[in-house]
Amino acid sequence: MANLSAEQSNVEVRMAQQAGQEAGRTGIYLSPMAQRRADFSDACASLFARLDLADSADVAASLMARAQPDLLIIDLDRFEPSIDLDALADLVARRAGAPVLLLCPFAGVAWLPALMASGPLRYAVTPLDGAALRTMVETTLAQPGAPTCDAAGLRALLDLRTRVQAALDDAEDAHTLAESLCAALCAWPGVLHAGLFLLREGNDLQLVAQQGPDGLLLGALLQRTDRLLQAPLRHAFPGLLAAAGGTAALIEAPEQPGEPALADGLLAHGVAMALGVPIPADGPGAPRGALSLLFDAPRAFSLDEWNTLADVARLAAFGLRLAAIGQENEHLLVRLTYISTMDALTGVANRRHGEELLDKEIKRARRYRVPLALLAFDIDRFKAVNDTYGYPVGDVALRTVADTARAVLRASDVLVRSGGEEFHIIAPHTSAIDGLRMAEKVRVAIEQAQIPGCDHVTVSLGVAQLGEQESGDSLTQRTDAALARAKRAGRNCVELAMQ
Numbered sequence: 001m002a003n004l005s006a007e008q009s010n011v012e013v014r015m016a017q018q019a020g021q022e023a024g025r026t027g028i029y030l031s032p033m034a035q036r037r038a039d040f041s042d043a044c045a046s047l048f049a050r051l052d053l054a055d056s057a058d059v060a061a062s063l064m065a066r067a068q069p070d071l072l073i074i075d076l077d078r079f080e081p082s083i084d085l086d087a088l089a090d091l092v093a094r095r096a097g098a099p100v101l102l103l104c105p106f107a108g109v110a111w112l113p114a115l116m117a118s119g120p121l122r123y124a125v126t127p128l129d130g131a132a133l134r135t136m137v138e139t140t141l142a143q144p145g146a147p148t149c150d151a152a153g154l155r156a157l158l159d160l161r162t163r164v165q166a167a168l169d170d171a172e173d174a175h176t177l178a179e180s181l182c183a184a185l186c187a188w189p190g191v192l193h194a195g196l197f198l199l200r201e202g203n204d205l206q207l208v209a210q211q212g213p214d215g216l217l218l219g220a221l222l223q224r225t226d227r228l229l230q231a232p233l234r235h236a237f238p239g240l241l242a243a244a245g246g247t248a249a250l251i252e253a254p255e256q257p258g259e260p261a262l263a264d265g266l267l268a269h270g271v272a273m274a275l276g277v278p279i280p281a282d283g284p285g286a287p288r289g290a291l292s293l294l295f296d297a298p299r300a301f302s303l304d305e306w307n308t309l310a311d312v313a314r315l316a317a318f319g320l321r322l323a324a325i326g327q328e329n330e331h332l333l334v335r336l337t338y339i340s341t342m343d344a345l346t347g348v349a350n351r352r353h354g355e356e357l358l359d360k361e362i363k364r365a366r367r368y369r370v371p372l373a374l375l376a377f378d379i380d381r382f383k384a385v386n387d388t389y390g391y392p393v394g395d396v397a398l399r400t401v402a403d404t405a406r407a408v409l410r411a412s413d414v415l416v417r418s419g420g421e422e423f424h425i426i427a428p429h430t431s432a433i434d435g436l437r438m439a440e441k442v443r444v445a446i447e448q449a450q451i452p453g454c455d456h457v458t459v460s461l462g463v464a465q466l467g468e469q470e471s472g473d474s475l476t477q478r479t480d481a482a483l484a485r486a487k488r489a490g491r492n493c494v495e496l497a498m499q
């Protein structure tokens, strides 16, 4: 069987050689690597009557100036990092539509769209074995046009763009955006699975969202879901290559990167081709990562498709930045609300916020016809504490008093620092009698509390229940008057307000 197929392929080569030579076919192969020029010559020279090997774009240009070949092959493998994209683009442009085959390493497909924009070309991802290379050369000679989208392909692209736009419009946070983007990409014909990787703090690349058939999970395929820049398959899996290197990566066959574990995993789930598109950092501190797409069959992308994929990645970057800004705004709002409503020393509500809360509770008490009590308390002879132990100890005493009072209150009660060493407690669902009990509990708790630096303090308290038509101001005045009476009555006691 092996002999037969070897014989067959020899026949094919001889036929192609004959056809090529009879047609007087000419070719120019460009690669800066001597070994690659020799390998190409071994695999494909027989397809041409004349094959010129060029080691630079300049040499290829001068060969082309003498006579345009039937096929120009540009091999980008090992061209990097000194690749002169402009010179190569110029070669493609000079072909003016005549056949060009671009051989592109799987981790360097970012150059593809740039060169495709200079003129029509076919491409193949390398490494390729000799037979596959020969087939690609023959295919390009037979059908030299660049991959294009038919009407159905364009409709699918439009649909993808619309879905991505909608995902951006509806995104509440980075996670929901990533999920919707994966769903949009999965709806693109041929896509089996879509995933989104994001670089988090500390250079931790994580899989944020994925969508695909049951059982096809990137976590299982890559054998981890976080710290993916250290994953064993980071040099082979296109999604990881794109996130790590910031440039697109494409494998047109599972075994192309030479990682048997990856090839087995992809083949087991019917994946024929894998693409990674980097999500560019959209400004400093912005998230960066990659989109990963797994396809059920190999296909050549048109320039429209490459451009759409780059647009999707840019929109993803923009949307993720927007989501991050939304989150930062929420944090700022929480901080701002805290600063403008809470007392910095004790962490309880400040006077202005206390007044707002009292108004709210009064309205609620009226609507539901439930009692509301207001308590006022003030530290006894606090001036003496400051004078004797110093202001910092006075501050500690204020904090301890606030903490102690808060500890004996219900969750629905609100403690307010009204100013200096004076506090109020808004007590919903509380009658005057219950308010008195509550005041006594607060008084005893504070009397017994240990104050670091000054031993103990006591408080005097006033209690009032909201009258039927009473305003917040009037309730406060009556409560404060009761507190004043408690002070006059000798301090460390509770007084009930008069109606």
Ligand SMILES: Nc1nc2c(ncn2[C@@H]2O[C@H](COP(=O)(O)OP(=O)(O)OP(=O)(O)O)[C@@H](O)[C@H]2O)c(=O)[nH]1
Pocket: 345, 378, 379, 380, 381, 382, 383, 384, 386, 390, 391, 392, 393, 394, 395, 398, 419, 420, 421, 487, 491
């Ligand atoms: N350490 C500290 N002291 C404060 C603060 N705010 C107000 N005070 C002090 O609280 C004291 C209040 O004193 P007074 O109003 O005379 O009342 P008092 O000494 O507590 O006496 P009675 O209320 O009559 O028992 C003053 O010494 C203020 O300086 C604060 O934030 N920190």
